[in-house]
Every structure is written in C-alpha cells, then in structure tokens.
Amino acid sequence: MSDDGLPPLRDVIAEHGLDARKSLGQHFLLDLNLTRRIARVAGDLGEHDTIEVGPGPGGLTRALLMEGAKRVVAVERDARASAALAEVGRAYAGRFSLVEADAMAVNEAEHITGPARIVANLPYNISTALLLKWLSLDPWPSWLVSMTLMFQKEVAERVVAAPGSKAYGRLSVISQWRTDAYMAFDVDPRAFTPPPKVMSSIVHMTPKVMGPDDPPLHAVEKVTAAAFGQRRKMLRASLKQVFQDPEAICEQVGIKPTERAERLTVDNFLALARLV
The missing domain is CATH 1.10.8.100 (rRNA adenine dimethylase, C-terminal domain)
Incomplete structure (x- = not known):
C-alpha cells in the first residue's frame, strides 16, 4: 500500500486494464514522490478547488489530495479510468469529484465552488489547445487562480520564450501578456509509463490583472x-x-x-x- 492507503499505481493500472492509449495522448506518472513535487509547485492547495485534466489512474490526483488540496475536480474522458478514480473518491470522501467529459468542451465554472487552480499532466495531443482555451477566459482571469501544467518541453519553451529566440511566437505573446509564467523543472521521459520520446517540463502560470488600456x-x-x-x-x-x-x-x-x-x-x- 502507498502512503495514502491506496494500492500502488502499477497495481491499479493492471487491475483496471488502464494501458495508456496513444490516441488519448496518455503518459502516466507512477512515482508519487514526483507527482507530489508537481503538486507543491502549485502552492497552497487548501484554499481553493483544484481542477485536474486527464487524471488516468490517479497518480497526480492522489498527490494533490495528499498535499492538502481542498477539493480536486478531475476531468477525464476515458471511461476505463472511472472505477480506479472512484477508489480515490472513497479514500478522500468529500474532497474528490469526477467529471466524465472532454476537457475541451467542459465549462469548468459549473463544477467548482469558487476560484480554482488548474494542475494537470496534460494530454500532449491537446495541451496547446487547452492552454489557449484557459487563456481565453472572459472576463480575465475569471475564476482562475493559477495553472501548473506539464507540457512537452518544446511547448513549455514556447510559453516562456523571450523575444529573439526561435521558440518565441503567438503562444509566447498571449501567455506572457495574460500571465507571469516560468518553467519549474523538467521531467525525464523515463518517469512515465509508457515513456514519451521527448522531455517534458512543468510550467507555472499566475494570471495578471488586465488594465483599462489592455486591448481585447x-x-x-x-x-x-x-x-x-x-x-x-x-x-x-x-x-x-x-x-x-x-x-x-x-x-x-x-x-x-x-x-x-x-x-x-x-x-x-x-x-x-x-x-x-
């Protein structure tokens, strides 16, 4: 058993047939020490709800709850994960809620009780689209307190790139206009099951308050x-x-x-x- 009394994640995956699917951009993190490190980058999780996208077997979910999250709202479209995540819900009664839906179509405001953080190991195939969705909240920053997101390192570098660099582009401008963003640390491919072919990085983003002269x-x-x-x-x-x-x-x-x-x-x- 793990520190939270739940089975090890490898056992959870085997029991529920949760092999990662390429079509869903899935790469699972099984090391709870690593996922707890990611959770700590997000800051004090006890004040607000936390939204997670693509929890899979629940590795990051459990880390967020172990690090004191007030409540985790997990958005997952893979129905295979429901039973595994239900076990997390029973272990953390009243602090976990599952939304079975496509994250691109979800209105997060309908599932939270107030301001919320987003902490997620994003599915790689929709990571940029999800980020742009959240950066487009209107009014800005709406309910958003912060975002702590894992991307392929190439995408993370685009988010924080400085003018004059090859990575600097539209995503850089919009991200840095709307937020203060920084790369917290890299995650080696070997940390994932299955290992992706690229390095990954954690980016933390805190919304900026828009001024009266900010353009639409x-x-x-x-x-x-x-x-x-x-x-x-x-x-x-x-x-x-x-x-x-x-x-x-x-x-x-x-x-x-x-x-x-x-x-x-x-x-x-x-x-x-x-x-x-």
Missing part, C-alpha cells in the same frame, strides 16, 4: 496571427492583412516597419493590437 483578446490574436503567420517577412508585409497602411501603423507605435515578428516585445504587440 481578439485584437491580440489577429495581430500575432498575421505577424507570426509570415514570420520571415518584415512587418510592413506581414501586417498587410490587418492594417491598410502597416508602415504608418508601425511608425505610430515606435516600431520599425522592417522589423520581424520575433523581435517584437509583448508590449509592442499590445500597442499594435490597440489600433486594430
């Missing part, structure tokens, strides 16, 4: 899509699909029309978005 999200999305959609082109060319006279617009906000997207700061993009 759709304007930031429009400008970044145009600029990074043709990132090898100068802004005077790539922004033609947004502005009638991109050279004049760039000069108005103090940006060289001959600059390329990856050289612009987040504030530069916000300045352009205000003029959309």
Whole structure:
C-alpha cells in the first residue's frame, strides 16, 4: 500500500486494464514522490478547488489530495479510468469529484465552488489547445487562480520564450501578456509509463490583472496571427492583412516597419493590437 492507503499505481493500472492509449495522448506518472513535487509547485492547495485534466489512474490526483488540496475536480474522458478514480473518491470522501467529459468542451465554472487552480499532466495531443482555451477566459482571469501544467518541453519553451529566440511566437505573446509564467523543472521521459520520446517540463502560470488600456483578446490574436503567420517577412508585409497602411501603423507605435515578428516585445504587440 502507498502512503495514502491506496494500492500502488502499477497495481491499479493492471487491475483496471488502464494501458495508456496513444490516441488519448496518455503518459502516466507512477512515482508519487514526483507527482507530489508537481503538486507543491502549485502552492497552497487548501484554499481553493483544484481542477485536474486527464487524471488516468490517479497518480497526480492522489498527490494533490495528499498535499492538502481542498477539493480536486478531475476531468477525464476515458471511461476505463472511472472505477480506479472512484477508489480515490472513497479514500478522500468529500474532497474528490469526477467529471466524465472532454476537457475541451467542459465549462469548468459549473463544477467548482469558487476560484480554482488548474494542475494537470496534460494530454500532449491537446495541451496547446487547452492552454489557449484557459487563456481565453472572459472576463480575465475569471475564476482562475493559477495553472501548473506539464507540457512537452518544446511547448513549455514556447510559453516562456523571450523575444529573439526561435521558440518565441503567438503562444509566447498571449501567455506572457495574460500571465507571469516560468518553467519549474523538467521531467525525464523515463518517469512515465509508457515513456514519451521527448522531455517534458512543468510550467507555472499566475494570471495578471488586465488594465483599462489592455486591448481585447481578439485584437491580440489577429495581430500575432498575421505577424507570426509570415514570420520571415518584415512587418510592413506581414501586417498587410490587418492594417491598410502597416508602415504608418508601425511608425505610430515606435516600431520599425522592417522589423520581424520575433523581435517584437509583448508590449509592442499590445500597442499594435490597440489600433486594430
């Protein structure tokens, strides 16, 4: 038995036939010391509900509860996991709730009792889409207290990338506009069952409060899509699909029309978005 009185995760997987499925982007973490380390990155879990996506056999779920989570709301579309997660619910009566649904379609606000954190080992095939879904909450930051998320390291690097780097792009701009984000630590492929082919990383993101002069999200999305959609082109060319006279617009906000997207700061993009 583990520290929480529940069977070891390998036994849980064997008992319930929970082999990880590539079609669901599943890679399970079985080391409770590691999952508890992830849980601690999220901060004080006792004040708010915690939303988890893709719990699978419940490794991170159990770690969150062991680290004092007030209540964990787990969103899982794989019906095979229901019985295993029901055991977690019985062990932590009143502190666990399962939502059997596709995370992309769930309205999280309907399942929480107030502000909430998101802590998740995200399914790799929808990790970016899920992040953008949460970054699009309106009004911002709505109920969101923080996000502690595991991505493929390549995606994590895009989230925190600085201007001028190869990883810097639309995801970097929107993530860093909306949140303070940092990479907490890497997770070796050997920590997973089955091991993925790439390194993974934990990213912690804390929402920023938007100011009265912040542009609407759709304007930031429009400008970044145009600029990074043709990132090898100068802004005077790539922004033609947004502005009638991109050279004049760039000069108005103090940006060289001959600059390329990856050289612009987040504030530069916000300045352009205000003029959309």
